[in-house]
Amino acid sequence: MDFSNLANALTFANLALALFGVIAGTVIGSIPGLSATMAVAVLVPITFAMAPASALIMLGAIYTGAIYGGAYSAILLNTPGTPSAIATTFDGYPMAKRGDGDLAVAIACYASVTGGMIGALALLLLAPPLSQVALAFGPVEYLWLSIFGLSLIASLSTGNVLKGLTGGALGLLLSCVGVAEISADIRLTFGSSTLIGGIEVVGALIGLYCIPVLIDLVATPERHLKVEEEVRAVRFREGARIAWGSRFNLIRSSVIGTVIGILPGAGGSVAGLVAYSEAKRTAKPGQKFGEGEPDGIMATESANNATVGGGFIPTLVLGIPGTPPDAVILGALLVQGVRTGPALFDGGGSIVYTFIFGLFIATILMLPTGLLIGRYAYKTIVTIPKTILVPAVGFMTIIGTFAIRNSISDVIIMITLGAIGWVLSRFGFAASPIVLGLILGPIAEQGFVQAWIIGEATGNLTGMFFGRPISLAIIAFTILSLLYPLVQSRRAKRLIKMQAGSND
Amino acid sequence: MLNLRTVKTVAIASALSLAAAAGALAFPDKPIDYIIPFGPGGESDISARFQQPFFKDKFDQDLVVSYKPGGGGAVGWAQLNSMATDGHTIMGINLPHIVIKPAQKDVGFTTGDINAFYMFHYTPDAVVVTADSPYQTLADLVEDAKANPASVTMSGSGKATANHLAQIRFDKMAGIQTTYVPFKGTGASTTANLGKQVKAQWGYTTVGAAQGDAVRLLAVAMEERHPLFPDVPTFKELGYDMVGGAYRGMAVPKDTPAETVKALSDAFGEINADEAFRKQMLDGGFALLDIDAAGMADFMKARSDEYLQAAKEAGLIE
Numbered sequence: 034m035d036f037s038n039l040a041n042a043l044t045f046a047n048l049a050l051a052l053f054g055v056i057a058g059t060v061i062g063s064i065p066g067l068s069a070t071m072a073v074a075v076l077v078p079i080t081f082a083m084a085p086a087s088a089l090i091m092l093g094a095i096y097t098g099a100i101y102g103g104a105y106s107a108i109l110l111n112t113p114g115t116p117s118a119i120a121t122t123f124d125g126y127p128m129a130k131r132g133d134g135d136l137a138v139a140i141a142c143y144a145s146v147t148g149g150m151i152g153a154l155a156l157l158l159l160a161p162p163l164s165q166v167a168l169a170f171g172p173v174e175y176l177w178l179s180i181f182g183l184s185l186i187a188s189l190s191t192g193n194v195l196k197g198l199t200g201g202a203l204g205l206l207l208s209c210v211g212v213a214e215i216s217a218d219i220r221l222t223f224g225s226s227t228l229i230g231g232i233e234v235v236g237a238l239i240g241l242y243c244i245p246v247l248i249d250l251v252a253t254p255e256r257h258l259k260v261e262e263e264v265r266a267v268r269f270r271e272g273a274r275i276a277w278g279s280r281f282n283l284i285r286s287s288v289i290g291t292v293i294g295i296l297p298g299a300g301g302s303v304a305g306l307v308a309y310s311e312a313k314r315t316a317k318p319g320q321k322f323g324e325g326e327p328d329g330i331m332a333t334e335s336a337n338n339a340t341v342g343g344g345f346i347p348t349l350v351l352g353i354p355g356t357p358p359d360a361v362i363l364g365a366l367l368v369q370g371v372r373t374g375p376a377l378f379d380g381g382g383s384i385v386y387t388f389i390f391g392l393f394i395a396t397i398l399m400l401p402t403g404l405l406i407g408r409y410a411y412k413t414i415v416t417i418p419k420t421i422l423v424p425a426v427g428f429m430t431i432i433g434t435f436a437i438r439n440s441i442s443d444v445i446i447m448i449t450l451g452a453i454g455w456v457l458s459r460f461g462f463a464a465s466p467i468v469l470g471l472i473l474g475p476i477a478e479q480g481f482v483q484a485w486i487i488g489e490a491t492g493n494l495t496g497m498f499f500g501r502p503i504s505l506a507i508i509a510f511t512i513l514s515l516l517y518p519l520v521q522s523r524r525a526k527r528l529i530k531m532q533a534g535s536n537d
Numbered sequence: 538m539l540n541l542r543t544v545k546t547v548a549i550a551s552a553l554s555l556a557a558a559a560g561a562l563a564f565p566d567k568p569i570d571y572i573i574p575f576g577p578g579g580e581s582d583i584s585a586r587f588q589q590p591f592f593k594d595k596f597d598q599d600l601v602v603s604y605k606p607g608g609g610g611a612v613g614w615a616q617l618n619s620m621a622t623d624g625h626t627i628m629g630i631n632l633p634h635i636v637i638k639p640a641q642k643d644v645g646f647t648t649g650d651i652n653a654f655y656m657f658h659y660t661p662d663a664v665v666v667t668a669d670s671p672y673q674t675l676a677d678l679v680e681d682a683k684a685n686p687a688s689v690t691m692s693g694s695g696k697a698t699a700n701h702l703a704q705i706r707f708d709k710m711a712g713i714q715t716t717y718v719p720f721k722g723t724g725a726s727t728t729a730n731l732g733k734q735v736k737a738q739w740g741y742t743t744v745g746a747a748q749g750d751a752v753r754l755l756a757v758a759m760e761e762r763h764p765l766f767p768d769v770p771t772f773k774e775l776g777y778d779m780v781g782g783a784y785r786g787m788a789v790p791k792d793t794p795a796e797t798v799k800a801l802s803d804a805f806g807e808i809n810a811d812e813a814f815r816k817q818m819l820d821g822g823f824a825l826l827d828i829d830a831a832g833m834a835d836f837m838k839a840r841s842d843e844y845l846q847a848a849k850e851a852g853l854i855e
Binding site for chain 2: 070074077078081167168169170171172211212214215216217219224226229230231233297298347351352353354357359360361363364365367368370372373374438439440442479482483486487489490491492
């Protein structure tokens with residue numbers, strides 16, 4: 034590595050591309066249905082005419098911007114703009130409801146920038162050794178990782194574990210619909226061609242999160258979000274103070290995001306959820322996760338932006354895409370004649386390092402642009418009359434769902450799920466466990482089937498499932514995450530008893 | 538919501554301006570929609586992206602790639618015949634998918650529904666091992682599999698796919714029994730192989746091109762050796778009559794006029810004849826194929842028979 038690559042990244046054209054990428058990405062990511070993958074795929078032809086490093090910088094900037102942009106709709110509309118922002122809704126929307134939406138958007142921006150920087154730093158300094166993590170994860174590890182993810186339902190739905198688990202099971206069932214990913218069986222379609230493509234995760238997100246919000250908006254006379262009477266000063270500083278106070282949470286979540294980003298089968302949604310539950314587990318007394326706790330937003334948003342840098346590690350070092358947008362970028366590189374692999378880093382490697390510095394620049398640019406766009410988005414959503422907001426958002430949910438794979442079936446499924454989600458929410462079932470089941474179901478199923486086939490072939494099924502060190506570590510974490518709420522409540526009871534005793 | 542709206546307007550406007558970039562007189566007289574029935578980043582997407590700039594160069598119209606994934610391609614193919622028949626909407630097709638899928642179950646289309654007009658390349662089947670694998674040659678693998686039936690695990694992309702059919706056919710020819718482990722796509726299958734979760738991989742020559750020194754190809758299913766891997770023998774050289782892989786091409790809706798089909802076939806034939814295009818494809822590990830609309834029926838017939846026989850013997854279809 035030498036710093037001439039930094040100079041290469043700092044040309045005016047590259048800076049302009051990074052700025053354009055971040056802005057375009059942020060806006061696209063904020064629209065539910067328009068994902069980072071799509072944004073990158075649409076812009077690939079433009080990059081054919083560019084130098085490879087510039088093309089990479091632009092695509093990387095769009096990607097990182099889109100992951101941040103997903104936080105806006107999560108906070109302001111309770112609808113994750115991308116799957117990565119699912120856990121952002123937990124505390125983001127309650128904050129917005131009580132009138133702190135601008136603060137939440139600012140905090141999300143600081144967290145995203147921190148996460149992006151730490152992910153990019155890992156990519157710069159530790160890419161070749163860290164890429165081995167991707168290879169150490171076999172089918173069994175993915176199985177246990179997804180079981181761990183499902184165990185988070187228990188800790189996320191405190192007070193209502195049974196309803197949470199029911200939702201999770203429903204999600205798992207929904208994930209089986211359509212053509213099975215690896216066995217090619219057609220399941221649960223009931224002969225309908227609408228269901229043959231399965232239930233698309235982003236479409237389900239839009240339906241389950243956004244439709245109930247829209248229905249409630251129409252059904253209640255109140256304003257969408259609470260608005261303070263007096264015009265407040267910009268809350269950038271207050272946000273920065275909160276972020277600084279939670280710097281350990283930010284760093285921990287960013288590291289979690291980076292490592293999970295390296296795993297090709299996991300992705301930003303899992304990273305955000307794991308970081309969120311970790312932040313919740315280590316919460317200070319008085320912090321109320323799920324009711325508008327800034328630390329919850331920071332954990333998710335730093336983790337999901339850290340997956341950008343993390344995901345590029347296997348992409349560039351091994352030629353194995355870490356995340357779906359990475360797959361598109363890898364394809365674009367191939368067309369440009371750039372071969373990925375260890376040699377890309379060792380020999381010359383100038384394209385890679387120019388790109389990594391470009392990613393840093395894009396992440397830094399996200400700070401001013403993100404805060405400005407965020408402020409504007411907040412003002413718009415808050416001041417716009419409901420009679421315009423509801424049809425506009427409703428229209429976008431349909432367009433966004435259709436755009437995922439140009440499929441009208443997805444729109445039908447989205448609206449149906451939305452109606453079901455609204456009914457379920459009246460009975461206290463949250464959307465998140467359902468979506469968690471939908472996302473993690475296929476990962477668990479594939480891991481299980483593959484591990485079983487391999488274990489049987491090598492005559493060591495038990496060793497396959499329970500004999501591998503990484504698997505055992507994940508199993509331990511799973512048990513910890515399942516037992517922790519119990520331990521915590523017992524400790525709380527004992528504390529109350531002790532205090533009662535000392536008062537005597 | 539204003540900001541989101543503005544952006545959408547901008548996005549639509551820029552898409553339109555891209556579309557209206559140039560107006561030639563003859564066919565194609567507007568951009569061509571090229572629908573890939575899979576997600577972005579796979580071999581189908583990448584080879585379409587290779588065609589994109591050449592098409593623009595030769596015909597002064599954009600080839601606009603979009604994706605309609607789902608059901609292992611079935612979602613897209615089932616809708617093909619309800620699309621516009623003016624030749625400006627084409628869809629990527631893959632073999633053996635379009636033969637095996639409808640033979641397994643009702644997936645909303647039949648092989649006969651697909652009006653293929655050009656097959657432009659294939660990714661030849663290849664046995665891939667890691668650089669430090671104990672298998673130096675294909676004979677080593679066969680020997681191990683003979684000594685330990687079913688214990689040689691091989692990863693591949695999906696079930697009843699090109700990789701899977703290759704495994705079935707090869708096991709039969711060599712008189713061995715290996716265990717096929719299906720993964721979601723070639724990327725995941727390659728990861729499993731590199732991470733030594735399996736002993737070898739049924740992949741393609743493209744895996745060798747992408748992974749370079751990290752892997753070793755034991756044999757490729759081509760008539761002659763691939764120029765990128767002059768040291769890797771073909772299955773034929775080793776005594777196994779195996780030539781094939783995953784074939785890719787393009788199709789139009791059934792009711793498209795014959796002259797339009799002919800024009801499309803000629804246009805893509807012209808791209809395939811371009812030396813620069815051929816070189817790019819070969820460098821990526823692909824193998825070129827030049828089956829035009831006129832020769833399509835014979836080609837499809839031969840492939841279908843082969844696939845259906847292998848799938849039947851393996852009990853994948855009835």
